[in-house]
Amino acid sequence: MAIVNFTQNLKRHVNCPETVSEGTTVAEVLGKVFEQEPFLEGYIVDEQGALRKHMVIFIDGIALKDRAKLSDPIPREDSEIFVMQALSGG
Amino acid sequence: MKTSGLRIATRKGLFFSSKKNNWKLGEPSFLGDNCSAVLRHPVSNAIYVALDHGHFGVKLHRSRNDGESFSETATPAYPPHDDDAEPWVDMMGRTIPDSLQLIWCLESGHADQGERIWAGTIPGGLFRSDDGGDSWQLIESLWDDPQRRKWFGGGMDFPGIHSILVHPERPEDITIAVSCGGIWHSDDDGNSWSNIGEGMEAPYTPPDVANDPGIQDVHRLTRCRSYPDQMWLQHHAGIYRSEDAGSHWQQVENVKPSSFGFAVAVHPQNPDTAWFVPEIKDEHRIPADGRVVVNRTDDGGKSFSSFSNGLPGPMAYDLVFRHAFEIDQRGEILAMGSTTGSLWVSEDGGENWQTISNHLPPIYALRFE
Structure with a gap:
């Protein structure tokens, strides 16, 4: 289980x-x-299920490692996931 | 259909210019968002706009209330990645991704086909929707054609389909153009395809492949609606005309100030009349002498007139992209938009131009409605 937060910039669109x-x-x-x-x-x-090039996900402050399949484990029952824009692209 | 205005897709929003208000611009939709293509569907009257959100990917939105509001529809998607399949590596050695990078063009199907929409995408996908954008099908016959793997990117990193021509009398007859991948034709509603286009030359490639129809960098392909076998195209290496629906092409020589450019428009009733926006090729991509002009031929390419009245220069560096030069259905009005945000309209065959704005975002696509 995890708490999931999304970047404010995404809320403008969806x-x-x-x-x-x-x-x-x-x-x-x-x-x-989803x-x-x-x-x-x-x-x-x-x-293809891969994280978009200019997006980044943090799990309890640690950046996602598997950008292709998002298979990184959820460490705790109260883990926090932040879905954010990377400071690239645009 | 009488023209009521002009829909304008830009780097920072979708605008509308109203003819009855002397082409005055209205409030934009999607302000701040990158709009890559726009379509007013002639059957449903819905407006479709393709967005490229960069970070958040490519989207498609639809309005069924004249642009008052839009809602998101399904987006074309490439087939699931197959780890065992041979990757698509272009002639430059670059691996082409199997994910949607851009919706480059949107076209309606034939009037008898309901709310059918065609989408040309980067990288190299042709998609069809038969339900107004609620679902999309990749045209697998083209995607799976081994010849398709010869395609490569031109100005874009990856190859893309930018022109889709549905025959005005035969709905199952479809011709598309690819940068860089030549011209492809289907006479069975997209179930099978042939690479056509003898006569084009790509002098910037090795001599043994320069005449290969499957690697030509067609910038824009168009056809005369009343005489559909009559086609014109702007190629990376010049201007070409075909009188047999794209099977064979003749290069138009000695066009001043230049035969390089991206855009072409043909008169809907008169196939001998066509317009081009010349630029200096090829690494410069600016108007010759810093003067924006529009070239028109009235005799099938034997001669051209250059018109500049109302257009800027010297010291003007507007570039007109392939989808930003349009003629209305009656052949009475031309519109032209530039990368530096200038928008012009001509109501006399391109001889005199009225400035609508010099301060829009970079203009990618125009559509009369």
Whole structure:
């Protein structure tokens, strides 16, 4: 389980409130969120499920390692995931 | 259809210029967002706009209330990545991604086909929606064609489909153009494709491939609506005309100040009349002598007139991209938008131009409606 937060800049385009979601990996947690907000998925990952080039995800302050499949484990029951823009691109 | 105005897709929003208000600009939609393509669907009257959010990817939005509000639709998607499949590596040695980078053009299907939409994308995808954008199908017959792997990027990093021509009388007859990948034709509604276009030359490639129809850098392809076999194109290496629906091409020589450019428009009823926006090739990409001009031929390319009345220069460096030069359905009005945010309209065949704005964001695409 994890608490998931999204960058304010994303909220201009698509509904993405802070939410609590279940799962043992980042992919599983976000997959549950995307079930509730189907359009949100395409803003964060591409059609291959890879994290978009200029996005970054932190899990308890540690940057996501597996940008292709988002398989990084969720360390704790109260872990916090932050979905943010990288300071690149634009 | 009588023209009511002009829809303008820019780097920072979607604008509308109203003809009855002397082309005055209205309040923009998607202010701040990168709009890569726009379509007013002739059957449903819906407005479609393609967005490139950069960080957040490519999106498509639709309005069914004349642009008052938009809602997001489905987006074309490439097939699931196959780790065992051979990656698509272009002739430059670059690996082409299998994810959507840009919706480069949007076209409606034939009037008998409901709310069908075609989308040309980067990298090299042709997609079709038969439900107004609620779902999309990749045209796999083209995507799976081994010849498609010869395509490579031109000005863009990756190859893309920028021109989609649906035959005005035969809905199943579709011709597309690719930068860089030549011209492709289907006479069975996209189930099979042939690479056509004999006669084009790419002098910037090794001599043994310079005449290969499958690697030509067509910048923009267009056809005369009343005489659909009559086509014109702006190529990276010049201007070409075809009188057999794109099978064979003849280069138009000795065009002053230049035969380089991106945009082309043909009169909808008169195939001998076509317009071009000349630029200096090829690493410069600016107007010759800093003067923006529009070239028009009225005799099928034997001669050209250059018009500059109302256009800026010297010291003007506006570049007109391939989708930012349009003629209306009646052949009465031309519109032209530039990378430096200038927008002009001509109501006399391109001989005199009225400035609508010099201060818009970079203009990517125009559509009369």
